[in-house]
Amino acid sequence: MMHINPTLSQKIMKVLLWGLTGLTIGILFFIIFFIFFNGLPQISWTFLSSNPVDMGRSGGIWATIVSTVYLIGIALFFATPLGLGTAIFLTEYTREGLITKIIRFGTESLAGIPSIILGLFGFAIFVMAFGWGWSLLSGGLTLSTMLLPTIIRTSEESILAVPREYREVAFSLGVGKWKTITRVVLPSALPGIMTGIVLSIARSVGETAVIIFTAGSSLRFPESIFESGRTLAVHFYILAREGISMSMAYGTAAILVLLILIINISAYLLMRMFMKKFS
Amino acid sequence: MKEKVIEKILTLLAFSAISILLLITAFIFKEGFPLILKAGINDFLFSAKWAPTKGHFGILSMVISSLAVTFGSIVMGVPLALACAITLAEFCPPRLLVFLKPTIELLAGIPSVVFGFLGVILLVPLIREYLGGPGLSLLAASIILAIMILPTITSISIDAIQAVPLLYKEGALAMGATHWQAIRLVILPAARSGVVTAIILGMARAIGETMAVIMVAGNALKIPVSILDPVRTLTSTIALEMGYSAGDHRTALFAAGIILFIFIMGLNILANALMRKK
Numbered sequence: 001m002m003h004i005n006p007t008l009s010q011k012i013m014k015v016l017l018w019g020l021t022g023l024t025i026g027i028l029f030f031i032i033f034f035i036f037f038n039g040l041p042q043i044s045w046t047f048l049s050s051n052p053v054d055m056g057r058s059g060g061i062w063a064t065i066v067s068t069v070y071l072i073g074i075a076l077f078f079a080t081p082l083g084l085g086t087a088i089f090l091t092e093y094t095r096e097g098l099i100t101k102i103i104r105f106g107t108e109s110l111a112g113i114p115s116i117i118l119g120l121f122g123f124a125i126f127v128m129a130f131g132w133g134w135s136l137l138s139g140g141l142t143l144s145t146m147l148l149p150t151i152i153r154t155s156e157e158s159i160l161a162v163p164r165e166y167r168e169v170a171f172s173l174g175v176g177k178w179k180t181i182t183r184v185v186l187p188s189a190l191p192g193i194m195t196g197i198v199l200s201i202a203r204s205v206g207e208t209a210v211i212i213f214t215a216g217s218s219l220r221f222p223e224s225i226f227e228s229g230r231t232l233a234v235h236f237y238i239l240a241r242e243g244i245s246m247s248m249a250y251g252t253a254a255i256l257v258l259l260i261l262i263i264n265i266s267a268y269l270l271m272r273m274f275m276k277k278f279s
Numbered sequence: 280m281k282e283k284v285i286e287k288i289l290t291l292l293a294f295s296a297i298s299i300l301l302l303i304t305a306f307i308f309k310e311g312f313p314l315i316l317k318a319g320i321n322d323f324l325f326s327a328k329w330a331p332t333k334g335h336f337g338i339l340s341m342v343i344s345s346l347a348v349t350f351g352s353i354v355m356g357v358p359l360a361l362a363c364a365i366t367l368a369e370f371c372p373p374r375l376l377v378f379l380k381p382t383i384e385l386l387a388g389i390p391s392v393v394f395g396f397l398g399v400i401l402l403v404p405l406i407r408e409y410l411g412g413p414g415l416s417l418l419a420a421s422i423i424l425a426i427m428i429l430p431t432i433t434s435i436s437i438d439a440i441q442a443v444p445l446l447y448k449e450g451a452l453a454m455g456a457t458h459w460q461a462i463r464l465v466i467l468p469a470a471r472s473g474v475v476t477a478i479i480l481g482m483a484r485a486i487g488e489t490m491a492v493i494m495v496a497g498n499a500l501k502i503p504v505s506i507l508d509p510v511r512t513l514t515s516t517i518a519l520e521m522g523y524s525a526g527d528h529r530t531a532l533f534a535a536g537i538i539l540f541i542f543i544m545g546l547n548i549l550a551n552a553l554m555r556k557k
Contacts, residue, residue, distance in 0.1 A: 106297025114487025206390030
């Protein structure tokens with residue numbers, strides 16, 4: 001066997017590892033570039049502001065934007081209080097023990113459940129058992145089960161990052177526990193909590209499997225949350241898969257990727273702001 | 280008084296995630312289990328004949344396909360993900376790290392439908408042209424999944440590598456080891472349980488992924504014999520047939536969901552146990 005001297009093998013490995021990392025980052029930039037290159041030229045004010053016509057062959061994507069916003073709004077309406085409440089309980093009201101173990105197991109396991117299973121669940125409970133049919137309400141509620149673990153985790157981390165002394169000072173001034181939490185702890189933890197919510201929005205924007213089973217894919221402009229609606233991502237999926245219109249598909253994909261970029265970058269900046277504050 | 284009420288409410292809220300998990304388990308089993316009993320466990324799990332409208336409910340080919348795409352994505356995704364993790368955690372200057380880590384995590388934010396779409400447009404024709412077959416294949420699905428699970432594995436592995444005490448590395452370097460020798464012989468072995476956890480969570484993501492797989496895997500109902508064969512996974516079958524299924528057919532899809540659920544929970548519990556051991 002040929003013996004390679006350690007300094008040389010170190011050099012080779014370093015080049016190889018950097019090369020593979022470069023490849024990965026290259027793939028990401030390629031995806032973004034490819035979608036923007038083909039999709040951005042399709043985007044215009046009319047594309048954004050008019051409703052889809054003829055299954056999406058012409059017209060725009062306004063109805064799908066509205067459905068997406070409704071769905072995310074409903075999901076956050078339920079997931080935020082549940083998630084934040086859980087985080088406050090875990091950090092302020094209990095010590096590590098059996099109960100926190102059970103709660104953490106539930107949160108971690110729920111985070112690992114794939115969206116298709118959540119979709120089946122939402123279909124069985126909201127669409128069928130509750131009789132709400134394919135609707136934005138069924139979809140939003142199902143989506144909230146997907147967002148809950150992220151919101152719990154990020155809120156918990158942010159609340160934990162708030163220094164002990166903040167609470168001690170408030171207590172020593174005779175402020176009650178709940179008032180300390182709402183007036184001192186939560187405001188300090190706010191950017192971190194917002195990061196979790198913002199990241200949840202990014203996940204929701206790209207989600208399809210959960211939504212197609214529970215909110216359906218009606219292209220009509222949603223008049224209420226009891227109607228079916230088609231989100232941007234579902235619209236893109238149907239346009240691309242059924243070959244309805246490539247130019248519309250690229251345009252929709254570009255909007256999706258653009259939204260996700262903007263949302264993720266804002267989350268990143270929020271997080272940095274938060275970290276700076278406490279270090 | 281008010282404080283007590285608030286504490287009660289928060290305690291209730293805190294049980295939301297675990298309650299939802301239990302509800303999911305209950306509903307999936309309630310909807311799907313009757314069919315497993317009706318068809319018989321053997322004919323359900325170990326038959327590849329799936330014709331749910333004619334009373335055949337064998338999911339073997341889908342289970343094998345799901346495992347095959349998962350395995351394929353691990354074979355391709357893990358080396359790439361580990362390379363990224365080692366580079367970022369060990370070779371990368373900290374100022375670059377704060378930029379590169381979120382960049383790789385951004386890859387996880389790209390919607391799975393976009394991955395599937397690019398797979399169909401770019402990857403599938405390449406496979407068809409240069410390797411043969413229909414292009415829509417086990418290979419295509421594995422490659423797309425490998426890219427999709429990469430951020431999960433990289434990000435958790437970075438944390439595992441960074442958690443190794445600096446003393447280990449300094450000790451190895453002091454003994455005259457090169458940086459790469461220290462990584463290979465000291466740091467990686469010390470970070471092993473974290474890296475394995477990362478891989479298991481990556482597997483769970485791969486086996487549960489749906490939309491991207493539907494778009495590139497070809498969805499043919501058979502046991503694959505080559506990586507160029509089209510395959511139909513458990514998740515694809517559920518998603519493709521849910522819309523028009525009824526009666527026993529719908530129940531059978533929930534039953535397929537039970538099997539998927541068991542796989543996922545198994546992987547999650549394993550990952551959890553490993554994490555805790557550390």
